[in-house]
Amino acid sequence: MTTQTTETPSAPVNKDGNAKGLIGLPENVGRALATAGGVLAIVSTFLAWTWTSEFPGDLTVTGYPGGLQVLVLIGGALTALFGLASYGVPGLGWLTPAGADSALKLASLGTFTTAWYTVIAITVELGGIVNLEPGGYIVAIVTLAGVLGAFSLPFVRPEPDPIDPDDTGWEQSKHNARHKWTVFKASIASGTPSKAPTLPAFAEILVIVAAMAVGLIVFTYGIGTEYDEQFVGFLIIVGFGFAALAKAGLVARVSAITGKHRTITMFGAFIAAALFPFTQSDDQYATIGVYILIFATVALGLNIVVGLAGLLDLGYVAFLGVGAYTAAMVSGSPSSPFDVHLPFWLSAILGAAVAMVFGVLIGAPTLRLRGDYLAIVTLGFGEIFRITVLNMDGTSGPDITNGSNGISSIPNLNILGFDFGAEHTFLGFTIARFANYFLLMLLITLIVVVVFQRSSDSRIGRAWIAIREDETAALAMGINGFRVKLIAFALGASLAGLAGAVQAHVTYTVTPEQYQFAHVVPPNSAFLLAAVVLGGMGTIAGPLVGAALLYLIPAKLQFLGDYQLFAFGLALVLLMRFRPEGLIPNRRRQLEFHEEAEAPTVLGKTGA
Structure with a gap:
């Protein structure tokens, strides 16, 4: 079956000159295994993973995911989504403009890591593998099969189409022209000429609203993690999930849309952040x-x-x-x-x-x-x-x-009669x-x-x-x-x-x-x-984003004690190794660290 992708082979290759993966499985088998692994990972989260509620999150309930099961469910959903996109399912191509295979690898790896981290934590904390219920064994097996299937897919390198939100309209038009030409050439080669998909203005605004809503949900969930294991799982799934979305080209596509509607994006981000205190029942996480x-x-x-x-x-x-x-x-x-x-x-x-x-x-x-x-x-x-x-x-x-x-003893603020040190009720919500x-x-x-x-x-x-x-x-x-x-x-x-x-x-x-x-x-x-x-x-x-991570991670890694700074430093080293340009870089800085990226035609407003 033909896959929807704009990726080009890198290495390694087989004797016929075609790209191959790390695992010696046929490509169609690996793709099916990875997609099925994501679907079955979702199903496994509705089963009990352990028999006792002593493990945080209460993973004993059948039919209702809880704790770390929710994170595995999210990872499985991403894996299944990218797996279906790699088959060219209509409607999913917009989500993977740079191709789905690389994103599928990262999503399946994130799901596998989160699931096995949970299974190992249950085994260690409760005193043996005997504490696992059938759901725990199932999720371990299906996520392992999924990641093996994903890494049997050919290694390909996406043709980059990053658009800097800080670019001028002329620069963005140049990037858009090159992207449309690349897609047009690929469509000619496949025998189905087409143009790069575009969205009407109202749809782009809806994309911005959805992005802000997702950001608010992720931030609220991360800041509200109630125990150490849940926060570690959160970091794993968010890290791999973001990397998968970036590999799929969705991050660059959303960045281009937000750059096109800067005022709406800023207003939407402000509204989303302002809603955060109203999602909290007390001042515990509003403090952070x-x-x-x-x-x-x-x-x-x-x-x-x-x-x-x-x-x-x-x-x-x-x-x-x-x-x-x-x-x-x-x-x-x-x-x-x-x-x-x-x-x-x-x-x-x-x-x-x-x-x-x-x-x-x-x-x-x-x-x-x-x-x-x-x-x-x-x-x-x-x-x-x-x-x-x-x-x-x-x-x-x-x-x-x-x-x-x-x-x-610096007194609380009182602005126009509004006492910042007292509780106030707005529309039924109490903020402290x-x-x-x-x-x-x-x-x-x-x-x-x-x-x-x-x-x-x-x-x-x-x-x-x-x-x-x-x-x-x-x-x-x-x-x-x-x-x-x-x-x-x-x-x-x-x-x-x-x-x-x-x-x-x-x-x-x-x-x-x-x-x-x-x-x-x-x-x-x-x-x-x-x-x-x-x-x-x-x-x-x-x-x-960097400040939020650097404040949240030390605050949540208190359980490491004397090893807290060591773990924190190690995490920074790994991030700088695999993302040296930063989590949200501009195009110029990204080109400094990635020689394979396409050199920009226009470097600035002056054209130099």
């Missing part, structure tokens, strides 16, 4: 949500400095501290040396302004340095800030920051303190996103990118490198100060140890930089 937003907002500000301007800043968390301390001092705290209680909007502006002044004061004498030298200077600034506020306790220095005790601050921080994040987007699309943004790519060439073209870098430094610092003003009220207390270069609990300079690099430098969504 508000800290993730603080971390993500600061990471987005750092993305201006590192991602756009290419300046390696290792002391960026100090600007967050400047904003937090400034807001704490003027917000009516009894620990503050100033008997001042300014309204929030004024304290937030003051925190951003003071942080910007510090950014200019630090950047003015140091931004003539480049590379590692600049990194060392900024690292020193971060430590100087921490030691300075630690010594301003009235003994080693002036009594301003209260030393190691910090500024405590951290949910209130989550919505406020979401508004701050929206402001930072708009500032980032407008800055990156402006003339100064193009100058930042030129400096990042080749400072010497940019200077030769007449760009004032020092002024451009100083603006980036000052803008990034002010955004961090704005987030710090909210952080001071959320945490009640600001202390020097919150602003170290590296410690277990983010945000800190090391985690902020990792969030930018992991998520995708120079993009909006990248640092937001």
Whole structure:
């Protein structure tokens, strides 16, 4: 049967010159085995996997998946979907523009890994394989058969069609033209000439709504995992699922649609995030949500400095501290040396302004340095800030920051009569303190996103990118490198100060140890930089996703104890090995790490 694919063979090949897989099964048998494995994995989740409810999630119920069974069900559904798409089932071709075989391999591998992780965990925790019910044996066998069938399929390399959401309309039209020509040639070869499928505007908007809904569901599920085994399974299935969707070309296709409707996408993302507190029954997970937003907002500000301007800043968390301390001092705290209680909007502006002044004061004498030298200077600034506020306790220095005790008892915000420290009921939903601050921080994040987007699309943004790519060439073209870098430094610092003003009220207390270069609990300079690099430098969504992962993973890996940082570091090494351009990269950065990708015809607005 003919498969719907735009993939081309890579290696290895058999004696006839055709591509082959790792397992010596006929291609049609392997495809059927992989698809059937996904379907049977779904069926197995409706059976009991163990006889006792001592294993978390209660996997003893027949007819109702629970706990890790739900994750295996999702993996099985993806595997079956890609298996049917590989057969050319009508209607599924749009979901796999780059071909389904590679996605089928990853989906089946993710399902297999999650299922076997669950079976092994049951065996180890309950004391033997005897604790498995028939459903446990069935899921182990069918997922193993499915992954063997998937890896008997030929190894092929998809013809890339990534479209950068940051591209101009002219660039996107060039990419679209090349994609249509590729599809047209493939259709001619198959004897059925056609054009690349397109969607009407309302359908594209529905795709954006669906993407936002899926994102909200995944985030809510991940943040609400109740036990360690469930979170590990969540990471496995999300990682393999995202990789499968990327291999299928669906991620690139959705990115192209969201890039075409930027305003709708931003509005939809804001609405989806605003709905998160209303999905929670208490403040337990809203607490994590508000800290993730603080971390993500600061990471987005750092993305201006590192991602756009290419300046390696290792002391960026100090600007967050400047904003937090400034807001704490003027917000009516009894620990503050100033008997001042300014309204929030004024304290937030003051925190951003003071942080910007510090950014200019630090950047003015140091931004003539480049590379590692600049990194060392900024690292020193971060430590100087921490030691300075630690010594301003009235003994080693002036009594301003209260030393190691910090500024405590920062009152809750009260904006236009709305008390952020009290519970409020909206349309039958009750949201508590951290949910209130989550919505406020979401508004701050929206402001930072708009500032980032407008800055990156402006003339100064193009100058930042030129400096990042080749400072010497940019200077030769007449760009004032020092002024451009100083603006980036000052803008990034002010955004961090704005987030710090909210952080001071959320945490009640600001202390020097919150602003170290590296410690277990983010945000800190090391985690902020990792969030930018992991998520995708120079993009909006990248640092937001990277920050969410880097905050959520350590918070959920507490069960590892002393091995927590080791496991976390190992995970980062693996991610950088297999996704060095970041989880959500722009096209230019993606081309730097993948030589097989198609070189762009147009590199920028200037055509160079």
